[in-house]
Amino acid sequence: MLPSSLPEKAFRSHAPGYWKDKNVSEAEWNSAQWQLKNRVNSLAKLEEHLVLSEEERAGVLLSGNKLAMAITPHFFNLIHPTDPDCPIRRQVIPRIEETWDDPDEMSDPCGEDSHMPVPGLVHRYPDRVLFLVTDRCASYCRYCTRSRVVSGVGDQELHTEFEAVFKYLEAHTEVRDVLLSGGDALLFSDAKLEAILKRLRAIPHIEFLRIGSRVPIFLPQRITPELCTMLAKYHPLWMSVHTNHPREITIEVKEALERLSNHGIPLGNQSVLLRGVNDDPDVMKALVHKLLMSRVRPYYLYQCDLIQGSSHLRTSVSKGLEIIENLRGHTTGYGVPQFVIDAPGGGGKVPVNPEYVLNKDSHHTLIRNYEGKVFDYPEPESAKSANLFATGANRLSMTWAPSAKW
Numbered sequence: 001m002l003p004s005s006l007p008e009k010a011f012r013s014h015a016p017g018y019w020k021d022k023n024v025s026e027a028e029w030n031s032a033q034w035q036l037k038n039r040v041n042s043l044a045k046l047e048e049h050l051v052l053s054e055e056e057r058a059g060v061l062l063s064g065n066k067l068a069m070a071i072t073p074h075f076f077n078l079i080h081p082t083d084p085d086c087p088i089r090r091q092v093i094p095r096i097e098e099t100w101d102d103p104d105e106m107s108d109p110c111g112e113d114s115h116m117p118v119p120g121l122v123h124r125y126p127d128r129v130l131f132l133v134t135d136r137c138a139s140y141c142r143y144c145t146r147s148r149v150v151s152g153v154g155d156q157e158l159h160t161e162f163e164a165v166f167k168y169l170e171a172h173t174e175v176r177d178v179l180l181s182g183g184d185a186l187l188f189s190d191a192k193l194e195a196i197l198k199r200l201r202a203i204p205h206i207e208f209l210r211i212g213s214r215v216p217i218f219l220p221q222r223i224t225p226e227l228c229t230m231l232a233k234y235h236p237l238w239m240s241v242h243t244n245h246p247r248e249i250t251i252e253v254k255e256a257l258e259r260l261s262n263h264g265i266p267l268g269n270q271s272v273l274l275r276g277v278n279d280d281p282d283v284m285k286a287l288v289h290k291l292l293m294s295r296v297r298p299y300y301l302y303q304c305d306l307i308q309g310s311s312h313l314r315t316s317v318s319k320g321l322e323i324i325e326n327l328r329g330h331t332t333g334y335g336v337p338q339f340v341i342d343a344p345g346g347g348g349k350v351p352v353n354p355e356y357v358l359n360k361d362s363h364h365t366l367i368r369n370y371e372g373k374v375f376d377y378p379e380p381e382s383a384k385s386a387n388l389f390a391t392g393a394n395r396l397s398m399t400w401a402p403s404a405k406w
């Protein structure tokens, strides 16, 4: 049984105490194939393990033609057996709210399809690309920004043209960074993934490879020593994992992350700000502390994209700012992610920060610290005199109204 009295900061095991089939052997549980084969992917399987609410039951029945439901036994066991508001549960069990219409929501909120020069390749930023190698994941997140293609049951299908992508990358010498995502590239066999990495490494101008994956969290059994050894042949290779709540970082997950790190793979984490999951400064602080303990640097905190059916999971931008405000200065700087909004319609990631500059003119910058104390930084003489000769447009004085709090 999940020890609910343990603080969120404790690393606990998957505790297969309420996995229904008590005859599962240790070897089966620890096998990625067994985990994938035994995913919870139907109403019947779900109800073998949990008592569902009406909202969830209806959600499961209706999710079949939008984003499939699938939950690995490992991740499923983190769901609290009786708490209907369990933060793990909200991430993977569909709810009826997914079918609600919201005029602000979109099927492709980040405008990826309009930035695809070749099917499966998103080229939005000058020097780096997003390579969608598969539409499958180990489990499906209800708020997935790519649910239009991910899981294979939605309106659109992903038809990545691998050869055309490689040709495009060979021709585009400005691309120095390739991010493999999907879906989840770590669901490929070692051999299939290696074939892609080898092909990319053969392109001389590609300096940097990275993989965005939630497999270390959903399916830590997949992070075998053999996989890590293979990945290490293609350095510099970095990985961004995806965790939202401290309970996701179990002992098994921590060990999987350490295996990756021990093979020289620098790890970052991306979180999505989700109502009822991590829209709480204490929860986020516990999460970033567990990430640091697992040698993962919090990278981005995303405002939830305007993906169709996500209204029950989205929260305000102010909540994200409040979380950052409660981290910066209050805890290890390495533990503070950059809060971003992926601009609706296709503007890319935009950083959003609490305001620490209260007033700025050519002579002074008035700042406040994490405690709300105000300080004045005088500009150097050289900058002041340069400013004297500057004309109209670039002598802009920037002023922000300080909030009542400061």
Ligand SMILES: *Cc1c(COP(=O)(O)O)cnc(C)c1O
Pocket: 122, 123, 124, 125, 128, 129, 130, 179, 349
């Ligand atoms: C997020 C993203 C990247 C990578 O952005 P970084 O800020 O460098 O991590 C690249 N391409 C697309 C389309 C993305 O959405």
Ligand code: SF4
Pocket: 136, 137, 139, 140, 141, 143, 144, 145, 146, 147, 150, 182, 183, 184, 213, 214, 242
């Ligand atoms: S793991 Fe990533 S791609 Fe897969 S469903 Fe979750 S958010 Fe979407």
